[in-house]
Amino acid sequence: xxxxxVSLNLSQLVAGDSAKIVEMPTVGTAFxxxxxxxLLPGTKVKLIRKAPLGDPLEISVRGYNLSLRGTxxxxxxxxxxxxx
Amino acid sequence: xxxxxxxxxxxxxxxxxxxxxIIGNPNSGKTxxxxxxxxxxxxxxxxxxxxxxxxxxxxYSQHGRPMKVIxxxxxxxxxxxxxxxxxxxDVLLGRRTDTARPDRVVCVVDASxxxxxxxxxxxxxxxxxxxxxxxNMVDLAEEAGIDVNAVELExxxxxxxxxxxxxxxxxVLALRLAMSRAELARPAFEWKIPDKIVPAVNEVIHGLTxxxxxxxxxxxxxxxxxxxxxxxxxxxxxxxxxxxxxxxxNRHEELWRKEGYDWRGALVAARYDAIGLVLERVQRSKPRxxxxxxxxxxxxxxxPVWGWFVLGAVMTGLFLSIFSFAEYPMNWIDSxxxxxxxxxxxxxxxxxxRDLITDGVIAGVGGVIIFLPQILILFFFIGLLESTGYxxxxxxxxxxxxxxxxxxxxxxxxxxxxxACAIPGIMATRTIEDRKDRLVTILVAPLMSxxxxxxxxxxxxxxxxxxxxxPLLTKVGIMLLMYALGTIxxxxxxxxxxxxxxxxxxxxxxxxxxxxxxxxxRAVAMHMFERAFLFLKRAGTVxxxxxxxxxxxxxxxxxxxxxxxxxxxxxxxFAGSAGKLIEPAIEPLGFDWQIGIGLIASFAAREVFVSSMxxxxxxxxxxxxxxxTLRQALLDAKWPDGRQLFTPLVCFTLMVFYVFAxxxxxxxxxxxxxxxxxxxxxxxxxxxxGTAWLxxxxxxxxxxxxxxx
Numbered sequence: 035x036x037x038x039x040v041s042l043n044l045s046q047l048v049a050g051d052s053a054k055i056v057e058m059p060t061v062g063t064a065f066x067x068x069x070x071x072x073l074l075p076g077t078k079v080k081l082i083r084k085a086p087l088g089d090p091l092e093i094s095v096r097g098y099n100l101s102l103r104g105t106x107x108x109x110x111x112x113x114x115x116x117x118x
Numbered sequence: 119x120x121x122x123x124x125x126x127x128x129x130x131x132x133x134x135x136x137x138x139x140i141i142g143n144p145n146s147g148k149t150x151x152x153x154x155x156x157x158x159x160x161x162x163x164x165x166x167x168x169x170x171x172x173x174x175x176x177x178y179s180q181h182g183r184p185m186k187v188i189x190x191x192x193x194x195x196x197x198x199x200x201x202x203x204x205x206x207x208d209v210l211l212g213r214r215t216d217t218a219r220p221d222r223v224v225c226v227v228d229a230s231x232x233x234x235x236x237x238x239x240x241x242x243x244x245x246x247x248x249x250x251x252x253x254n255m256v257d258l259a260e261e262a263g264i265d266v267n268a269v270e271l272e273x274x275x276x277x278x279x280x281x282x283x284x285x286x287x288x289x290v291l292a293l294r295l296a297m298s299r300a301e302l303a304r305p306a307f308e309w310k311i312p313d314k315i316v317p318a319v320n321e322v323i324h325g326l327t328x329x330x331x332x333x334x335x336x337x338x339x340x341x342x343x344x345x346x347x348x349x350x351x352x353x354x355x356x357x358x359x360x361x362x363x364x365x366x367x368n369r370h371e372e373l374w375r376k377e378g379y380d381w382r383g384a385l386v387a388a389r390y391d392a393i394g395l396v397l398e399r400v401q402r403s404k405p406r407x408x409x410x411x412x413x414x415x416x417x418x419x420x421x422p423v424w425g426w427f428v429l430g431a432v433m434t435g436l437f438l439s440i441f442s443f444a445e446y447p448m449n450w451i452d453s454x455x456x457x458x459x460x461x462x463x464x465x466x467x468x469x470x471x472r473d474l475i476t477d478g479v480i481a482g483v484g485g486v487i488i489f490l491p492q493i494l495i496l497f498f499f500i501g502l503l504e505s506t507g508y509x510x511x512x513x514x515x516x517x518x519x520x521x522x523x524x525x526x527x528x529x530x531x532x533x534x535x536x537x538a539c540a541i542p543g544i545m546a547t548r549t550i551e552d553r554k555d556r557l558v559t560i561l562v563a564p565l566m567s568x569x570x571x572x573x574x575x576x577x578x579x580x581x582x583x584x585x586x587x588x589p590l591l592t593k594v595g596i597m598l599l600m601y602a603l604g605t606i607x608x609x610x611x612x613x614x615x616x617x618x619x620x621x622x623x624x625x626x627x628x629x630x631x632x633x634x635x636x637x638x639x640r641a642v643a644m645h646m647f648e649r650a651f652l653f654l655k656r657a658g659t660v661x662x663x664x665x666x667x668x669x670x671x672x673x674x675x676x677x678x679x680x681x682x683x684x685x686x687x688x689x690x691x692f693a694g695s696a697g698k699l700i701e702p703a704i705e706p707l708g709f710d711w712q713i714g715i716g717l718i719a720s721f722a723a724r725e726v727f728v729s730s731m732x733x734x735x736x737x738x739x740x741x742x743x744x745x746x747t748l749r750q751a752l753l754d755a756k757w758p759d760g761r762q763l764f765t766p767l768v769c770f771t772l773m774v775f776y777v778f779a780x781x782x783x784x785x786x787x788x789x790x791x792x793x794x795x796x797x798x799x800x801x802x803x804x805x806x807x808g809t810a811w812l813x814x815x816x817x818x819x820x821x822x823x824x825x826x827x
């Protein structure tokens with residue numbers, strides 16, 4: 035209910051949450067690299083944890099773990115899915 | 119790609135044997151594969167004009183024919199984002215003027231992370247070169263419940279797939295046999311270029327084949343690389359992309375941008391779609407039972423609380439071993455060098471040649487190799503941290519703190535290593551992709567108090583604190599203050615440089631956190647010896663030259679009286695004159711010309727300050743920083759007007775000077791090598807010496823104003 039109305043970004047997930055990427059920016063070096071690392075609209079990701087100081091984040095994507103900063107993560111729109 | 123089925127590739131010059139490029143994602147075990155293939159038959163150099171390491175080895179075919187193997191830097195994509203990746207792209211596309219295009223490619227693929235690894239494979243298969251896939255870490259994949267059908271993979275992408283496993287040596291022979299084949303089929307990794315992009319690709323192919331005589335596959339590879347990599351990380355020593363292709367690509371991209379079409383994303387997605395289809399056919403995963411070992415380790419290693427303890431423990435272990443284990447071999451080297459000097463002294467007629475050899479060559483080179491044990495241990499640890507996967511975690515934990523001064527977590531280990539010695543620290547900055555961040559890290563690394571400053575600190579603390587034995591707490595307190603001063607300085611300057619000199623965005627922290635792995639000791643040892651050898655080669659040669667010059671400056675011109683004391687000789691020498699020349703500049707810091715000689719002599723290496731003070735104040739040849747004779751000689755030293763020279767304030771000021779001053783030729787040489795220019799090391803000498811002077815001035819004059827002496 036709430037999910038459908040309020041947009042959610044990757045950095046707002048809590049550790050253990052699984053989500054599907056809905057939309058991500060198309061310009062910028064960081065986002066091209068993230069797409070090449072396998073983050074594409076429709077890709078399932080899971081937030082593993084945040085670093086001890088809250089940033090960067092560690093996510094699991096396509097079977098491996100990747101770290102990215104909160105600044106990038108907050109530009110990636112996601113929707114929660116049931117855990118994988 | 120399906121567009122063309124070319125004839126199998128036959129090596130152009132069969133007597134030479136094919137040239138292989140070995141490529142792969144970072145953490146795929148590529149370097150270990152390269153080491154196993156080539157053994158110790160390796161040559162390490164640099165790509166001219168770029169600070170990327172070039173490693174070439176020789177491997178023997180089934181029939182004993184030598185085959186050249188180039189180890190290209192690890193990369194995730196041909197759309198380069200770092201000099202390392204740009205080198206990979208340009209070598210494979212045949213754009214390097216210094217390296218001919220390889221004949222064949224061995225692509226190392228991590229079987230436990232197949233999906234993302236196949237992305238690079240798919241790009242490389244488009245290049246038209248014959249490819250062999252080394253399916254690495256099949257054991258780890260099996261442990262993780264992933265079963266990869268190599269035979270099926272071979273069928274789907276049309277290239278030989280060799281199952282490999284580092285721990286048992288599986289696949290070594292099979293890989294060599296595959297490499298020895300006279301003919302290798304061209305890959306057939308099919309994927310569908312999005313319809314909207316096809317016209318642009320075709321136009322480039324048409325232009326390049328018609329007007330530049332390029333082959334179809336090469337032209338298509340050029341088009342796809344340009345389309346996915348418009349910013350095109352240019353590299354010195356590489357030929358620029360074809361203007362015809364650039365023109366076409368620019369035109370189409372302009373249109374797409376207006377339409378809001380994300381062509382780069384479409385290309386990436388198309389490849390991943392094709393990879394998904396391949397995976398459906400070749401990969402079976404069982405759901406994992408329980409939590410993987412890596413996750414269990416990480417639950418502690420990057421825990422909000424325990425993570426700091428682990429990091430602290432690892433770092434403490436690193437420094438304890440550097441300072442304790444290294445002590446014995448350092449003493450051996452020290453006495454070995456002394457013995458060698460004595461042997462020469464005993465067997466040669468006295469004279470300038472003898473002095474040149476003993477005091478110049480042997481002492482100078484000895485002063486460099488004494489740090490070899492520390493450097494070896496440090497590289498061993500760095501190799502260990504890297505190959506186990508902890509390095510990435512340390513960067514992950516520290517990233518937030520480092521981002522305050524505009525750096526990324528990747529700068530943490532290089533800076534930390536610099537506490538032992540700036541040289542390995544600076545060499546470790548190669549893991550930082552962003553050029554500006556790497557430069558900033560290199561510029562501030564020598565501010566971290568390295569072990570060569572210790573002798574100076576120890577001597578000054580001994581002279582500073584009255585009494586025969588310095589209370590441990592005082593010693594530790596002052597020492598910690600110096601380390602803190604250097605560290606704060608490093609961060610302040612990093613912040614300043616990122617703001618003013620090398621402005622750029624806060625670096626990315628897109629970093630793979632690979633599963634923990636048991637490291638191969640052989641690989642770590644090879645890494646260690648390779649680095650140490652590079653250090654000796656790069657620093658050793660220059661140090662030799664500088665030592666000879668410094669010896670000359672202290673030995674000439676000769677004192678009229680051949681019986682003159684060493685101190686009198688030095689006073690009249692070029693070095694003595696130079697000390698007197700700079701006296702006006704250092705007097706405001708409380709230093710006289712005799713200290714000036716020490717500053718000049720120790721420009722080559724900080725610890726030389728101690729031995730030159732021993733000579734200047736005639737404390738005897740074997741005086742070192744802990745000997746009481748040298749301490750007494752310093753305490754007895756006076757200004758011409760009878761004031762004490764080494765007052766506590768002067769000792770303290772000298773320490774502050776050494777915290778900031780760039781007194782190390784080896785570092786200058788390494789920075790020159792790593793930045794590929796003399797401008798950066800010279801700037802570094804300038805800013806550090808300037809800061810050292812200003813800080814010393816502030817301490818000395820401020821201290822006097824406050825009534826200290």
